[in-house]
Amino acid sequence: GSAVSVLAAGSLNDALENGLRERVDQRVTVESHGSARVARLVAEGQKDPDIVAVADVALFESTLRPDWYAEFATNSLVLAYDADSQGGRRVAAAGTDGWWQPLLDGDVSLGRTDPDLDPLGYRTLFALELANDHYDTETDLRAAIPDPAQLYPETQLVSQFETGAIDAAFTYRSMAVDRGYAFLDLPAAIDLGDPSLADQYGSTSYELPDGTVVSGAPISYAATLRHESGAANAVFEALIGDGYLTEFGFTVPEAYPRYTGQPPDGVAS
Amino acid sequence: MASRAETARGPDWLAVATVLGALLLCYYVLPVLSLVASQPPDVVLSRLDDPDVVGAMTTSVAASGVSTAVGTLFGVPLAYWLARTEGRTETLLTALVVLPLVLPPIVSGMVLLTVVGPDTVLGGFAATGGLPLTRSFAGVVLAQTFVASPFIVVTAKAAFEGVDDQLEAASRSLGKSRATTVRRVTLPIAWPGVLAGVTLGFARAMGEFGATIMLAYYPRTMPVQIWVSFSTAGLSEAFPVAVVLLGVAVVSLVVLNALGT
Amino acid sequence: MASRAETARGPDWLAVATVLGALLLCYYVLPVLSLVASQPPDVVLSRLDDPDVVGAMTTSVAASGVSTAVGTLFGVPLAYWLARTEGRTETLLTALVVLPLVLPPIVSGMVLLTVVGPDTVLGGFAATGGLPLTRSFAGVVLAQTFVASPFIVVTAKAAFEGVDDQLEAASRSLGKSRATTVRRVTLPIAWPGVLAGVTLGFARAMGEFGATIMLAYYPRTMPVQIWVSFSTAGLSEAFPVAVVLLGVAVVSLVVLNALGT
C-alpha cells in the first residue's frame, strides 16, 4: 500500500528517520518542519499527513485542535558548548552548577532561537528564570543574559554552532545527542524535562507578539493519528510506544503514553 | 603625430574591470571550494553507497530533467510569442513571467498548494486520476517548473528578439509553414541564447528547495536530502551530500551543453 | 500552381505553441492571482502601517538595490571578460559562475558562513573594522549577491557575445581606450541583454530567502518577514505581506526598467 506519512517536529527527525523507520514494516515518509509550522501547515490544510507529531502539547490546544492526542516522550533543555573554543571551555569548566556565571561575565558567545518564532526560544527564557531560584543568584538571569544579538533562526543557530561561530547554545537534549555535541545537563528543576515538576515550571511565562501568553510546562511530545488505516495505526503505535526514543536523547516517563481526549478503538488498545 | 605617446591613459580600466570580475568569481568559488575542500573525497564517495542519497540523486536529475523539458516545451513557445508581441501586452505579460522569481520559493510553494494542493479542485481531480500533484514526482516537477522555467522564458525571449523577423517573413513567403520556419530559421539562429536559458533553468531546478519542500518533500530531491541530513545530523552529514549535488549538477550541465551544441 | 491550395497544413503548430505558452503563463499567474485575490485590499494596505513590514520593505529594496548594483559593477566586467575569453578557460569559469545557482540557497548560506562568518579570518577582520558580515545589512547584501548575481553574469555574457569583437578592434585603432570602447560601443549594443540580466538579478534578490536567513536574519527582508509572519501567525498574516512584496517588486522592476531604457 502507500506509505504512511508523518509530519513531525524537526527535533524528532533523526529519531523517526533512523529509529522508527527500521522498526516498522510499513513504508513511512517523514517530513519535518519547526513545530509551530507543522501545526500551521496542517491547520491551514496545506499538508494532510496521517500522523502529526509536535514538540509542544500547547500547539494541540491552540493552533491545531485534534480530538485526541498522545503524549509519548519528553525532552529537556541542555547547554551545548563548543569544546574547541575558549568560551565553550569556560562553560564546561563551570559545570552544571555554575554554567550561568561565564554567561553573565559575557566572555561566552551564546546562541538561542527567537522566542517569538520557536518554542525552544521561549523555553530558554523559562530555564533562565527558573535558574534564578534554583541557584539563588543575585542577578536576574532572564534579564541579564539575553541579548537580541544571540537570536538566530534554528537552522542558522545550528550552523553557526557547528562552524564554531558560537561558543554555547541552549538546545534540546535530543539534538545534542543526535549530533554528538558536548553539552551540560541542567538540573531537572530548570530543564523543563520532568512532568512531575509541571507546577514549578508553570510559574514562568512569555507573551507572544500576538498577545498570547505561554506558560512554562514540561517539554512533552504529542502525536495524533489523523487518518486511520491498518498501516497508519501500526506506525502510530510504534511511534508512541517503542523504546527507540531514548537512544536519541529523549526520555519516556513511566506514565507515557498519556492520552488526552478519547482515542479511537484501534489505538491504545 | 608625436603627441600620440602622451594620449591620456588615466587609470587602467581594463585592469580595474578584470580585478572586479575576478573578485566576484572568487566570491563564487571560495565558498564552493571551502565546501569541497572540507570534505575528504572518501567521505563524499561513501555517500554514493547510501541508498537515500542515490535515490535523491536520481530524483533530482530526473525531475530537473523533466521540469527543464517542460519549461522548454512550454516556455520556448511563450518566449517566442512574447518576443513577437509588442507594446503594452508584451510589457505586462513579461512582468507576469518575472513574478515567480520575486516570490520567495517557500511562499511560491505555499501559494501553489492553494492551486494544486490535495484539497483543491485541480489537485483533487488529478489525485483521483492517479496522479497526485503533491508529495509525488509530479509535485517536484511542478515546484521546479514554477521556480526555474521563468529563466528559460526570459532568456529565450531575448534570444528570439535578436532574430530579424523579416527572415521569418522570407521563409514563409517561400512556402514554409510557421512551424518549419521557427524550426529551421528562427531557432537555429536564436539557439545559443535559448541554450543559455535552458542551462540556467536546469541549474536553478537542481538547486530548488523551498517550493519543493512545500509541494513535495517526497520523493526527496538532493536539496531536500541535504536538508534532512542537516536536520538529523548537522553540517558534517549535510556537506558531503552537497558536494555530491555539485558533482552531479556539473556533470549534468556539461552533458546538457554537449547535447545542446 | 494549382496544387498550392493543397500544401500540407498538418496540425496548426502555431496554435499548439500558443496554447502551450498560454498554459505556462496561466501556471505562473494562477497562483499569484489566487494569492492576490485572497487578500482584501484593505488588509494588504493595513500592513503598510506595520513598522516591521515597512522596515522589511525598506531593507529589501535597499539591499536588493545594493546587491544588484554590486552584481552589475562586478558582474558585467566578469561577463565581458568571459565573453572575450575562449576555449577551456571560458567553459571552466562559466561553470564556476553557474555553481551558485545549483546550490540550494540555505546550503549557500551555510557555506558562506564558513567563509564570512564571525569567526572566520575575513568575517572577524571585517567585524573588528565595524562592518560585521553577518546579522547586518552587509550580510543581506552578501547573501543576495551570491544567489542573484550569477544571473546578471550569464545573461550579460550572452549579450556581450552578440557584439562583434571587430567593432572593438575598430574603436581602439581609432585611438579610444578599452574603457571608452566598452562604454561607447560594446555596452550600448549589448544593453538590452545586460538590462534583462540586471532585471533577473534584481527580481531574484528581492525573492532571496534561504541564504539571507542563514547569513543575516536581521535586519529582516520581506521574505524573512513573510516567514516570521507565517511562523508566528500563519497564512493569514503571511499572505498579505507577500502581496506587499509583489507590489513593491513590480514597482521596483518598472522603475529599474524605466531608468535602464
Added chain:
Amino acid sequence: MLELDSLETRYGDFTFGPVDLTVGEEVLAVLGPSGSGKTTLLSTVAGIVDADGGSVTLDGRDLTGRPPETRGTGVVFQDGALFPHMTARENIAYAASATERVMELATLLEIDAVLDRTPRALSGGERQRVALARTLAADPDALLLDEPLSSLDAPIRRRLRLELHDLFDSLDIPVVYVTHDQRTASALGDRIAVLHDGQLEQIGPSSAVLERPATPFVARFTGSENVLDARVVEAGADGLLLGVGAGQLST
C-alpha cells in the same frame, strides 16, 4: 493574374488603401516616396501582414486571410533577407524542390562561384542575386520585389536593372516591383502605379504616367518641374483666375 479588390490595411495612424489593382503577366512598378505604403502593399499581398478589408486574388484563387506560405507570392526583400546561418546554396535549396533547380538558378543568375559562401561573405549584388534565386526556387505564381536594388551602389544597380528587365520578360507571372526611384520604375515597369500616403494617385503605362502626371504629387514626385502652387482668385464663366505667387494666370 493578381487582383486587389478594395484592399485596405491599417497600421496605427497609417491607412493603406483601399486600393483596386489588377496585374497581369506584366511588370507593375509601384512608385512612391518612403512612407507611402509600398512595403505595406507587398506585405499585405504576400500575407505577411493581415488586411483589414478587401481581397487579394491570384490566378483565380482567393488569397484573403490565407497564411503567406500557401499564397504562392514570392517576395524579394530590400536587403535580401538571406538566412545568415546558411550558405548561398543552402538558402536557395531551402526553397527549391530539387538540387538541379538550385544549379539551374545559380547559372541563370551567375552566382555559381559564390554558392558556398555565407551571406556575410557576399557582395551586395551577389546577395540580391541569391535572394532572387531563392525566391524563384519556390516557383512563385507572382513575384513581389521590395526595392531590391536600393542598397546597391550605382554601377551595380544599373547593371542588375538591365538583367532584371530581361529576367522579368522571361517570367510569365505578375511582377510587382516597388521602388522610390523613378528611373528604376520607368526602366522596369510595363505600367507604373504611383502611391502617395497609402492611396493610388495614378496608374497607367509608364510613359503615360511620366509624361502626363494626373496630380501635382505625381508630377512633383516623378520629376516634372512645371507644377505651380496656385489659389483661385476669381471663378467666372470663361474660366478661372488663379493667383500664382505674386502674379496671376487665367485659364
Added chain:
Amino acid sequence: MLELDSLETRYGDFTFGPVDLTVGEEVLAVLGPSGSGKTTLLSTVAGIVDADGGSVTLDGRDLTGRPPETRGTGVVFQDGALFPHMTARENIAYAASATERVMELATLLEIDAVLDRTPRALSGGERQRVALARTLAADPDALLLDEPLSSLDAPIRRRLRLELHDLFDSLDIPVVYVTHDQRTASALGDRIAVLHDGQLEQIGPSSAVLERPATPFVARFTGSENVLDARVVEAGADGLLLGVGAGQLST
C-alpha cells in the same frame, strides 16, 4: 616610416613571420591567398593581437607591446566595421577631433548625402567610404587596409580603386594594403609583398614582383601560367633532366 623587425605571431598551429619589412611614405600592397597571414600581419601591427616576437616601429616610436589606441595605426576593415548604433556622421565624429573635420572628410569621400543614415541603410561602397573617412578622422600615422574592396561588386570596386589610388597619393604616411587580388595589388601598390603561409616570399616594386616572380608560389599566385611541376630524372654535369608530366625536359 613603419618598420617591422623580426615580427612574429602565433595563432595555434599557424605561425606568422618572422617578417622584416620597412614601409616609407608609399603604398605597400601585401598580396596573398586567404590563410596566408595578411589579417594577422595588420592585426599585429595595429596591436589588435599581441606579437610573440620582434618589434614594430612607427616614425621612430617603438609600438611593440603598446595598446592599439596609442599606436596611431588606422585600420580599415574588410566590411567596414561601422558601429551599427551610430549614423555615418556619428561614426566619423567618434574618431574626429572637430566637427569641421567630419564635413571635410565627407566631402573628400563624397558621402555628404548619406551622413545621417545608419550603416544598415548604406550601400557597400558607401559603407567603405564611411569607414575610410572614420579612419582618416583619427589622423593616423600609418594606414592599414584589410581588403576593403573585396566585398564590393566589381563595378564599384573598380571605381573605388581609382579613388583610393588618388587618395593614397595625397597622404604622406605609410599605407599597407592587404589583398588577395593581384589586380588590386598592382593597381594600388608602389611595392608588392607576397605572403605565403605566414612568410614573405618576395617583396619589390610591383612590376618586378609580377614580371619576375622569385618563387613558384609567387608565380602561380600572381597569375603566371608557365610553371610546371617537374621531377629530377637525371642530374648530370651538363644540367638536369627533368620529368614533366609524361615528357622530359633538359636544362
